[in-house]
Amino acid sequence: NFAGLDLLEEIDRLRKDRNAVILAHYYQDPQIQDLADFVGDSLDLSKKAAETDADVIAFCGVRFMAETAKILSPEKTVVLPDMDAGCSLEDSCPPDAFRRFREEHPDHIALTYINCSAEVKALSDIIVTSSSVEKILNQLPQDQKIIFAPDRHLGGYFSRKLGRDMLLWPGACIVHEAFSEKELLKLKAEHPGAPVAAHPECPPHILDHADHVGSTSSILDYVLGLEAETIIVATEPHIIHQMEKAAPQKTFIGAPGADGNCNCNMCPFMAMNTLEKLYICLRDLEPRIEIPEDVRVGAKKSLDRMLEMAS
Ligand code: 13P
Ligand code: SF4
Numbered sequence: 001n002f003a004g005l006d007l008l009e010e011i012d013r014l015r016k017d018r019n020a021v022i023l024a025h026y027y028q029d030p031q032i033q034d035l036a037d038f039v040g041d042s043l044d045l046s047k048k049a050a051e052t053d054a055d056v057i058a059f060c061g062v063r064f065m066a067e068t069a070k071i072l073s074p075e076k077t078v079v080l081p082d083m084d085a086g087c088s089l090e091d092s093c094p095p096d097a098f099r100r101f102r103e104e105h106p107d108h109i110a111l112t113y114i115n116c117s118a119e120v121k122a123l124s125d126i127i128v129t130s131s132s133v134e135k136i137l138n139q140l141p142q143d144q145k146i147i148f149a150p151d152r153h154l155g156g157y158f159s160r161k162l163g164r165d166m167l168l169w170p171g172a173c174i175v176h177e178a179f180s181e182k183e184l185l186k187l188k189a190e191h192p193g194a195p196v197a198a199h200p201e202c203p204p205h206i207l208d209h210a211d212h213v214g215s216t217s218s219i220l221d222y223v224l225g226l227e228a229e230t231i232i233v234a235t236e237p238h239i240i241h242q243m244e245k246a247a248p249q250k251t252f253i254g255a256p257g258a259d260g261n262c263n264c265n266m267c268p269f270m271a272m273n274t275l276e277k278l279y280i281c282l283r284d285l286e287p288r289i290e291i292p293e294d295v296r297v298g299a300k301k302s303l304d305r306m307l308e309m310a311s
Contacts, residue, residue, distance in 0.1 A: 007275045014282035020056035026216045026239040027270040032060045041217040043129040062087045062269045067118045070289040071299045081277035083287040085269045092171030093150035095119035108145040122298025131215035132310035154200040175267045176201035183256035198234035237262045
């Protein structure tokens with residue numbers, strides 16, 4: 001309840017009045033996931049944003065995701081409940097430093113993870129997400145020199161998996177870096193045989209213990225296809241909401257941080273979006289994503305290459 005309003009009802013009314021679509025990432029609060037028109041991983045959400053015929057996209061995720069929606073659908077109004085919902089990977093890759101890095105390696109193409117600013121996308125050749133990177137890398141000639149930014153763990157994982165040497169930008173996600181190998185091993189010992197599903201943003205000492213490594217939607221598909229009764233999930237724990245909805249008879253345990261529980265692995269940026277702020281952004285159509293046209297056009301080129309190569 002917000003100032004005497006039934007927020008869920010108001011959000012629903014505004015969604016219709018504004019001809020708005022509410023897109024949400026799996027790391028959002030369960031209430032937001034449940035009221036969204038579509039919940040997905042970064043690739044699915046960008047496809048939805050590119051296809052929708054709504055006038056307004058209310059993006060419940062972090063800023064780079066909402067920017068991606070605006071880059072692909074510039075004629076739409078894109079609102080983000082909290083404009084401060086950033087991402088540590090984006091922060092780790094400032095556009096000027098990235099430009100200089102590219103200039104130092106003129107014979108490399110830049111394959112860039114979607115978790116970056118619109119400016120960095122405009123400085124890149126091809127954007128990838130965790131669910132499209134393998135397919136895209138497999139289409140590039142083996143001798144192609146590649147810069148991979150900004151996530152060194154994700155880049156390192158696919159570099160090892162596919163036997164491709166890539167020049168890795170030294171960025172990381174603060175959420176996935178917080179998992180503790182020692183606590184994970186303790187948890188595995190307490191639940192013998194429980195499979196571990198992990199996101200490739202995890203560091204290698206966590207990925208080494210994983211039975212499956214993939215994007216949020218691939219983790220979801222994997223765990224729902226398993227016979228196992230208990231499954232350990234090494235990614236942001238709000239995704240467990242979808243798992244519990246789809247398989248209430250199973251037990252899903254968030255992989256622990258150093259304190260032995262999964263609270264330190266909640267994404268502080270995703271948590272900035274609340275029902276109240278979603279209501280306000282649908283009501284006021286603010287805060288709104290705006291991107292300078294030259295940056296948008298540059299960023300669209302590298303995003304379009306991803307959408308072509310991933311389809
Ligand atoms: P996915 O594309 O796998 O949903 O990942 C998004 C993200 O930010 C993971 O931290
Ligand atoms: Fe960025 Fe990590 Fe949060 Fe994903 S979980 S949005 S990579 S800080």
